[in-house]
Amino acid sequence: MATAANQIEALANQEYKYGFVTEIETDSLPAGLNEDIIARLSAKKKEPEFMLEWRLKAYRQWVTMTEPSWANVNYPPIDYQNIVYYSAPRSLKNRPKSLDEVDPELVRTYEKLGIPLREQELLAGVAVDAVFDSVSVATTFKEKLAQLGIIFCSFSEAVQHHPDLVKKYLGSVVPYTDNFFATLNSAVFSDGSFCYVPKGVRCPMELSTYFRINAQNTGQFERTLIIADEGASVSYLEGCTAPMRDSNQLHAAVVELVALDDARIKYSTVQNWYPGDKEGKGGIYNFVTKRGKCLGRNSRISWTQLETGSAITWKYPSCLLIGENSVGEFYSVAVTNNYQQADTGTKMIHIGKNTRSTIVSKGISAGHGQNSYRGMVKIQKSADGARNYSQCDSLLIGDQCGAHTFPYLEVNNSTAQVEHEATTSKIGEDQIFYCRQRGISNEDAVSMIVNGFCKEVFRELPMEFAVEAQKLLNVSLEGSVG
């Protein structure tokens, strides 16, 4: 198996493909965090008064909080006063009227990433709200969506043009007091995406955002809010890559989803931020709060994610199942290689009657990677007839990685049904040998076995994402099996 081990290692050792830095002048606030910085940030964004007040409330809450330490991850202390909380590409001071006016350097960056920003978008049928550092630089398909009454814009624009919706729903799923990182985000979030799908409208295309962290030492604090009104449905794709970096970068995003009666939201993520080098140096700290609220009857929220990047991932996309018969789903593949650490999972909180949830989590650990699944299923007293099915599988590649499972179950209603299955397997020499005996190379065998392991999750991804996900998975594990 010596050769198999070498190949996994070679896979693992592949350099981060998207590690390049774009030289664009940035218009930044000085490093550090205080009420003055927040006021200046809010002023730069020309925000209405309620926004500034909300930010300040969050900030005052945040200074009383301490950073959580319960996650199964290790990292040096973060100096929050050494972070730049606002940076916008300077060329945006005067908003471009079309993509032609966008900084060509920036466009080239997207092209390097293979992001279809122009004609490709039409071909791909994807509307892109691209977030470059802190300001949205280009939004497309907006008019077509507008005809259907769908609002899809940057968060900043939503604050300007749809303040009532923002006021009504911002913090309604993740309150500004929620947790250390979410509270920080509430105080300083720079931009993000906003989507509102009106009653009875099915969004005809996949909505997509590409996030990219760029300016050095700039914390990236996205805020995303998606609302599906009664009978509406929307599928949202979030995918990201980041340039190579020496110093660790903090990323603390918040995503809030609200589904009203009979509404459906599908939120898919492919996360490929810089994971650090082979020794674990550098890489993104990804501390994200994602939560959906199935507020209405028969509503449904699905989270599907492939997490291959970041030095540290701390992320638990969750569902609050309030409406009767509402459904929450979580499908996840998390990969850790080299010295990556992931503590990820979900929370399914059953509140309404006959609510159902499904959790399928696949953790893959290679190299020295540590992968933890942390999940909570909570059935409240009111949740008669609630059902949950959880399945958590771990795959180990090599003998220096780790997989951990922390399932929490809290059942307060005797009519509930809760099932939990968990497996841990090592990618078997027998499996690899079997493939090789049939003529399949070692590397292809590993990729085939790993993709097979993830199949239940990948089939939940939208088509174009599924292909990308498979490729990304192969790249992430390159060299990790010998």
Next chain:
Amino acid sequence: MLSIRNLHANVGDKEILKGIDLEVKAGQVHAVMGPNGSGKSTLAGVLAGRELFEVTAGEVLFEGKNLLEMKPEERARLGLFMAFQYPVEIPGVSNMYFLRAALNAIRKERGEEELDAVDFMQLVQEKTRVLEVGENLLSRPVNVGFSGGEKKRNEIFQMAVLEPRLAILDETDSGLDIDALKAVAAGVNAMRSPERAMVLVTHYQRLLNYIVPDFVHVMYDGRIIRSGGKELALELEETGYAGLEETVAAQ
């Protein structure tokens, strides 16, 4: 086609094969019999390239090439196929996908064009008719949830699709009821041809009632102690392996 000379192999520090000589020509079917622990399956594993076994001496030529220098996948692409005693499960990977990847790897090596899903499907449908393999077997993940009989049948089906030059069947009869045994044997017999050689590794004579070998070799304690025609298998059936120790002592 296959020429084994003075082959010695270890598992850890223990010597399992203690000097094997065997000559297999195209068109021949050889049966290698012997009691448990005699080294039959080790021989099959060494030929297929399992890294668990360390070859300490001897040489093996396959199609004139040094087999022992090749990786398992290189051997497979050259036309060596092993039907596994315990076929391995690969969850989430459909039998069809697996087999097409295998066939295309082999075709690529031969400089042939790779088959797309449609062409492959046609090829497979022919084979399923001959082997009476249910098509639902094809869409299921490789060996997952298969009965013992289905697994063995699947091995023979794979062999039929990959059309190897040399097929090594490792205890293919173990765990089969008589109907499954007959079906598997029919599949193997259909594959016999003047261009193809087969080595059947088996504990029992039973299989050889259905796949009649040209040669029978008896292994004991890491060596081939007797070779003969198909009648040797019948003789063993009567005397059992118990008499072998005396044979060895007499030698």
